[in-house]
Amino acid sequence: MDTDVQTIIRGAAFLGAAMSMGLGAVGAAIGEGYTAAQANDAVSRKPEASGDILKNMLVGQAVAESAAIFALVIAILLLFLDVPVHNVLEGAALLAAGLCMGAGAVGSGIGSGFPGGQACQGISRQPSVMSRLTTNMLIGSAVCQTPAIFSMVVALMLIFMDFGSLPVGPTWAALIGAGLSTGLAAIGSGYGGGLAAGASCEGISRQPETVGNVTTVMLVGQAVAQTPSIFGLLVSFVLIFKAFPASSMLHAAIALLSAGLCMGFGGIGPGIGNGKAAEGAVRWVARNVAFSGDLMRIMLVGQAVSQSTAIYAMVVALVLIFVV
């Protein structure tokens, strides 16, 4: 029996590591490629600024890479860490940690490529505002990483918390659901936040004096675009910390797994949609700064409407956890 449990746990850890790094490699690579493509475009327009553009491209790519580095850290932990062997639950937790980090890195990786690329374009347009563009790019892409950081937190909690005393019954499904909820919901939020950050770098290069307003609207828009991933985090916390009564019936377990899936998939669309709303607002604040208050208010109202689908997903997920 003991060797069986150990085999299952080791196997789950390997599977989790593969999921974490495999999925985690997707987003950062796409984002970095986008940055490099925009940098090439910018250099061909203004070859004399090629040194600055190259430097900026490398900095932007380094930030975009951090999502993949988070995934690498989790994968290495899963491969080499000695976990205490209590019961099969540890295996479910390790697999869920890998899934969570892998999926969660996709959106942030792609998203933080946008500000890098637009900042390179901006330098070719206005070489004199390079330092402002780089600062704004760093702020924007660091905020883009927030969904990936949420995924990493949930993954670390799943790896290091002790689930030994809990009943295997429905808890295995709760843990996998917790991983899927934050991981999947982070995809949309990371991508959407990147759209807003990219538009802000473009806007600053067109109207450098609007930098204060543009950065403020970008931060608010990104923050609202992250709301779906925060709902995912909330559902994950409920699934991890609520003690579910032991039950051998399959439907109780499937309900918890479905809660995570529902919140996870339900968060992707609103994240991207909110990002698009923020992108539009940021772009037009830069062109028409006198109306930035109105633009921000309309952005928020639009985001609230597009957010409502994430709220439906959260309501269904909470019903699945607490009622069914």
Next chain:
Amino acid sequence: MGDLGKIHQLIIPFFGHDITLNLEVILMTWIVFAILFALGFLTVRKKGLYPKAMQMFGEFYVGQFYGLTEDALDRKMAKTYGPLICALFMFLVLSNWLGILPHLEEPTKDLNTPLSLGIMGFFIAHYAGIRSKGFKAYVSEYFQPMFFMMPLNVIGELAKIVSISFRLFGNIMGGSIIILVVSHLTYSFVLPPILNAFFGLFVGTIQAFVFTMLTVVYISVQVK
């Protein structure tokens, strides 16, 4: 690593209910208060037409945040809500920075702090909305676009509290968990100070600003 997510608590029985106090959080909040009082005292101690460094700093800070509030609301409302916004940002940014000092922890790492500030912002925004629009217009907004959308509109408003407080809590607690795990794995070699600078100073400042700005725009959405 076992103490991930453990809190020191003082539980007081009170007429059949248990009152739970998170001692560390209260202590850290008091430390932030003390720093704020000291800063305030130093700023106004020597006032003059030719400002000294601290007065310059204070005037610059208050001016910046009044300006931000004026952009989102208007000049008259900014007089009412400006002080709140200045105070909120100062408290949050100092709370988020506190964790970079050894043996101290961010009060915002505990969900209770962001949640209570979020609930405060929610009530202030709705009070401002009722005051400027009148109760009837305020209530009728919940029945837009159709009357049966009312429950979802209410849930949508309540979800704002969840999102604003969990955003701050998740970022700060996430940063501290990542620092804890990385310090443990690398035996506190080289990496932790860099991570502290990133999560404590950089992310902490950005998240304090985001929380403050969201409180302002929640008020402005209710008012207009």
